[in-house]
Amino acid sequence: MHGKALVVDLTTRTSVEQEIPHKYYAHYLGGRGLGTRLLHDFIDPTTDPLGADNVLIFVVGPLHATRAFYSSKSVLVTKSPQTGTCLYSLSSGSLGHNLARCGYDALILKGRSEQPSYLVMKDRSIEFKDASRIWGMNTGDADYFIRQKVGAEASIALIGPAGENLVKYACIVTEGRQRNTFGRGGVGAVMGSKNLKALVVSGSGEVHIADEAALRQAQRALTKRLAAAPEWAKPMRTYGTRGVLQYMNAAGILPTRQWHTGQYKNIDAFVPEAILKNWIVSNENCAPYCPNPCYHWCTVKEGEYAGATAFGPEFETIYAFGSNLENARFDSIIAVDDYCDLMGLDTMSTGLTIGWATECYERGILGQGDTDGIDMRYGNHQMLLDLIRRIAYRQGEIGNLLAEGSKRAAAKVGQGSEAWAMTSKGMEFGGYECRGSWGQAIQFAFSHRGGCHHDLGTPARLEMGTPEATQVEGRGTFVKAAAYRRIIYDSSVMCAFPLPVLGLESSSELLSAVTGRNLDIAALEEIGERVLNIERLFISKAGFRREDDRLPSRLLLEPLPDGPNRGKVVPLEALKDEFYATCGWDPLTGIPLPETLQRLGIDLSI
Amino acid sequence: MRVLLAGSLAERAGQREISLALAGRTTREDLLRALAARIPALAPYLRLSPETGAALPLLVIAGGKWVHRGETIAAEAEVEIHPPIAGG
Numbered sequence: 135m136h137g138k139a140l141v142v143d144l145t146t147r148t149s150v151e152q153e154i155p156h157k158y159y160a161h162y163l164g165g166r167g168l169g170t171r172l173l174h175d176f177i178d179p180t181t182d183p184l185g186a187d188n189v190l191i192f193v194v195g196p197l198h199a200t201r202a203f204y205s206s207k208s209v210l211v212t213k214s215p216q217t218g219t220c221l222y223s224l225s226s227g228s229l230g231h232n233l234a235r236c237g238y239d240a241l242i243l244k245g246r247s248e249q250p251s252y253l254v255m256k257d258r259s260i261e262f263k264d265a266s267r268i269w270g271m272n273t274g275d276a277d278y279f280i281r282q283k284v285g286a287e288a289s290i291a292l293i294g295p296a297g298e299n300l301v302k303y304a305c306i307v308t309e310g311r312q313r314n315t316f317g318r319g320g321v322g323a324v325m326g327s328k329n330l331k332a333l334v335v336s337g338s339g340e341v342h343i344a345d346e347a348a349l350r351q352a353q354r355a356l357t358k359r360l361a362a363a364p365e366w367a368k369p370m371r372t373y374g375t376r377g378v379l380q381y382m383n384a385a386g387i388l389p390t391r392q393w394h395t396g397q398y399k400n401i402d403a404f405v406p407e408a409i410l411k412n413w414i415v416s417n418e419n420c421a422p423y424c425p426n427p428c429y430h431w432c433t434v435k436e437g438e439y440a441g442a443t444a445f446g447p448e449f450e451t452i453y454a455f456g457s458n459l460e461n462a463r464f465d466s467i468i469a470v471d472d473y474c475d476l477m478g479l480d481t482m483s484t485g486l487t488i489g490w491a492t493e494c495y496e497r498g499i500l501g502q503g504d505t506d507g508i509d510m511r512y513g514n515h516q517m518l519l520d521l522i523r524r525i526a527y528r529q530g531e532i533g534n535l536l537a538e539g540s541k542r543a544a545a546k547v548g549q550g551s552e553a554w555a556m557t558s559k560g561m562e563f564g565g566y567e568c569r570g571s572w573g574q575a576i577q578f579a580f581s582h583r584g585g586c587h588h589d590l591g592t593p594a595r596l597e598m599g600t601p602e603a604t605q606v607e608g609r610g611t612f613v614k615a616a617a618y619r620r621i622i623y624d625s626s627v628m629c630a631f632p633l634p635v636l637g638l639e640s641s642s643e644l645l646s647a648v649t650g651r652n653l654d655i656a657a658l659e660e661i662g663e664r665v666l667n668i669e670r671l672f673i674s675k676a677g678f679r680r681e682d683d684r685l686p687s688r689l690l691l692e693p694l695p696d697g698p699n700r701g702k703v704v705p706l707e708a709l710k711d712e713f714y715a716t717c718g719w720d721p722l723t724g725i726p727l728p729e730t731l732q733r734l735g736i737d738l739s740i
Numbered sequence: 741m742r743v744l745l746a747g748s749l750a751e752r753a754g755q756r757e758i759s760l761a762l763a764g765r766t767t768r769e770d771l772l773r774a775l776a777a778r779i780p781a782l783a784p785y786l787r788l789s790p791e792t793g794a795a796l797p798l799l800v801i802a803g804g805k806w807v808h809r810g811e812t813i814a815a816e817a818e819v820e821i822h823p824p825i826a827g828g
Contacts, residue, residue, distance in 0.1 A: 365784060365823065369748045381746060381822040385799050406747070595825045599799040601808040634824070698806045 135159060135196055135341070139172070140238045142253065142260060144328050145186060145245030149260045154239055160651070161735065164239065165195035166222040166624035167665040169211030172240060173220055174668065174740045179675035183215035183320070184300060184327040186246040192291075192333070193241075195627030198234035199341045200349065202644050203356050204636075205231075206421035206629040208289075208308070213676075214319035215327075216302045216483070216539055217559040217584035220672040221319040222624065226420035226429075227309040229289035230627055235337025243328065252292070252332035254284065257339065265331035269298060272476040273307040276331060281310065284334050292332035294478025296526040297322030301537040303483035303562075304526075312429075312445040313475035314420055319561060319583055322478050344650025352643035356636060360425060363635040370428040370631065371417060373406040375449035380405055383457075385598050386697020387567040387574075390457040391512060392489040393556050393688055396567035396697045398457035403464055413464060418445070421629070428631065434465040442469035447481070450587075453565030454485025459492060459512055466515035473519055477526035483539060486562035488521055490540035491532070493554045494547060506530040553687045558585035559678070566594040569689055570699020572604055573597045576613045576713050579683045579706060582669040588630065591616025595634070604699075606708045610716030618662025625665060664734045667726050670719065671740070680724040683710060741766065741815055743775065746822040749798075752781040764815045768800055768807045771819065798824060 137156065142149040154172070162168045169191045181187045190212050197205035208230035214221035233241055236257050243253075247262075250269040254261040268276040273294040280290055289308065296304035304322030305315040316322075325331075343349055360367055369377045379401065382388040386396035402408070413434070419427035434442040447455075447467050451474075455467045474481045488510075494500040495510035502509065506524070508517050524533030535543050540562060544555035556563050558578050564587025568574040573593030581589050593613050597603040602612070622641050623630045638655045645653045689704045714721045718730030731738055743758045750756045760774050776783040799822040800807040807813055 363784075365748050365752065369751075369823075377747060378825050381799060381825055384746070384801060384820055384822050385825070598825055599801075599806055599808070601806075698801050698804060 135164060135194065135234075135239045136237050138238060139240035139242055140260070141242045141244065143245045144243060144247040144251070144330060147247075147262050159649075161661065161664055162668075163196060163622070163625040163645070163661050165193055165207070165209040165627045166211070166621060167661060168625065169193035169209055169222055169240070170220055170665060170668050170672065172242065173211050173213070174672060176242060176244065177213060179213070179220075179672050180677065181213055183213045183218065183324060186328070187244070188213050188324055188327070190243040190321070190324055190328070191240055192229065192233055194230055194234045194239045195625060196645055196648050197626050197628065198230045200343055200648050201423055202349065202648065203353055203423055203425050204629045204632060205423050205627055207624070207627045208233075208316075209624065209627060210306070210316045210321055212321055212324050214321075214561075214584070215300070215323045216320040217561050218676055219559055219582050219584060219678065220669055221321065221583055222589075223306075223316040223318055223321050224624065225291070225306070225308045225316040226314045226629070227289060227312075228422055229291055229308055229335055231422065232287075232289045232335040232337045234341050235339045236335065237337070237339050241335070243330065243333075246327065247329040250329050250331055252280065252334065253330065254334045256336050268331055270295065273313065273478050274311075274476050277307070277310055280332055280334060285336055288334050288336035290332055290334050291316070293322040293325045293330075294476060294526065296478040296537075297326035298331075299526065299528045299537065300326050301479065301525060301528070302539045302542070302560075303480040303487070304478050305480045307475055307478055309420070312418075312420060313472070314445070315475065315480070317480045318482070318586065343648050345647045348647035349644065352640065352647050355643055356640045357425065359636050359640060360632065366632070366635050367426050371426055373410060374417070374428045374430050376404070376409050376452060377406045378449060379452065382565075386694065386699045387571060387594060387598060388457050389453060389556075389563070389565050389567045391460055392458060392486075392493045392554050393563075393567065395695055396570070396699065398460070400460070400462040401457075403462035404452060404456060409464060413468060420445070424629065426632070432468045434468050437465055439465040439469040442472060444468045444472040444475070447471035450565050451481040451485070454482045454489075455518065458485055458489050458565070461513055461515045461518075463515040466518060470518050470522065473522050477522060479522060479526055482564060483562040484522060484525065486556050487525075487536050487540045487543065488518070490543065490551065490555050491536060494551050499547060499549050499551060505532045508532065556585070556686055556688070558685060559682060561585040563587060566592065567694070567699070568594065569694040569702040569704055570604060570697070571598055572606065572704060572709060573609050573613045573616070575685065575689070575704040575706065576609060576709055579685050579709070580713060582673050589617075589620060589624070591620040604702060606705060606712050609709060610712040613713065614663075614666075614716050617666055618659045621662040621665045622658045625661070660734070664736060666717070667730060667734055667736060668740070670717075670724075670726050671731070671736070674723075674725040678724070680710060680714075680722065683724060741771070741813065742818045743771070744818065744820045746820065748823050749782065749821060753779045754781075762815055765812045766815065767810055767812050769809070771800070771813060772798070775821075798822065
């Protein structure tokens, strides 16, 4: 890596190079870890996420621009307007590679542009452009507009109307027509608050690779591991993430009807073979250097959604707009997926926020007077596109209410509706029912991003079907180990999908070859623990305490009614004690203990 | 015992449904061993995962309930076996 960041002040339209301390790389690697460490340096954790003082840190990982397999992710770190926590967000694509080729390890955007603008970064040069003509455009049109003015190799990251209107779960869209996203936590609203429509990055330089021969050897070893696991690789290529829907339903962990149950009666609509036959047109890699492309183009050929085409939908979108809303119309989910991307909305939060309102409507808490006349019933796929538009533009009472996300909307509406606002810290959950998967319950309650399903390693995938899944003792150690692995992938910038096949062995080999350091698995696990703790330290300084590691009462008080996990609820307080003790955090507050920070070499002054 | 295979398990086995003549109080391990012996293509599912160091967590459900390690299955039960959950 290059050892320096470019800091751009959008208020003054100036930029300055800044050195990154050498020890940051040894301690935090890159990507998620390095970005979170830099976030500590650049903002006060109590900063208003939508104020000029917040920063957007696009950060590089050690594998960017090395052509390492699975170096597929770009990383963005900021403070989330949805949760008030530190937030890292990932998008597939080439932005990180381009940034690394510009000669920087991080691009840090601070301040606020007076007028709508977009930023063009070409190697070491920065140019501020007027965005008044594209402000208000959807992401597809704006991308097309900008693409006419920049080279085909440039990466464009941009916001849609949702980001401009500061929707709390607006995303940033990348990669042109694929419309990959920095999806979660409201990063698009942070960009919108800075009056920044788009960022364009193209780099032509190279990065230093310490040992080219060792990198080639690591690539060969990775390929062999992949070839030895056809039971994983082939279904991913054929069906993508949709391949798991029926298994998750059988296991009773496919959230359905706003998490009332874990089994969807119309699962036949989402059987992978049916999706492949009826909707999938082709598969394609979502980023360079992927040896096992698992994303797919889906198209609707006839009916009321004819012509809709999406690079997806992935599992989480199908859960959010399918089983969770009891909507079996896959064609509507294809249309919704692409429309959310055009508007610049996170599909998971959008689907679950609509789910919260749907339950309010079904219970009579919201009426048609509150929903601007929309009949918000489960299974009503025809309401979705209209609601998405209203949310993105904050149109009408319902659009403005739902643009705040389900936690804030529930706080406003009250009447017990907090029970089915399926969030932690304000971020809506990914699609893993956790009443029979207590490692996953820890994931949701303790994630420093909020109700994220994967930043601690998606424990449900590993524990489901085992007796330990519903035992408190040992869950802390189990989740902590999964979290370290995930953190290393996010900090290396590797796609985490092949993690079950590659483990940390491939990461260790690739990272050691590229950096020239001996990054064995023990060293990587220590980095993982350090990153987990600086994330925890950030949210502690922002004011989060034990009582904020919470789950909605539906998961604590309402036993799961069906499936192999029926009768189960989450014993959250016991899991808190277990996880805090495992991590070396104060059992009363959840703040990392001084001895934990000292052991990890974390500077107590940060 | 009627065994229903899902997803890539069925694909590897070349069939979705298998009947196994197993005695009463068959354990999960007995069942998987019998399956691997009957259909060698399924044997990779019994090896160790590089990530967890444990056998891949196949989802085994009989009569709507989990069948965990060491637990037994009635000889007349209908058993669903799903591959591990990955991706997402």
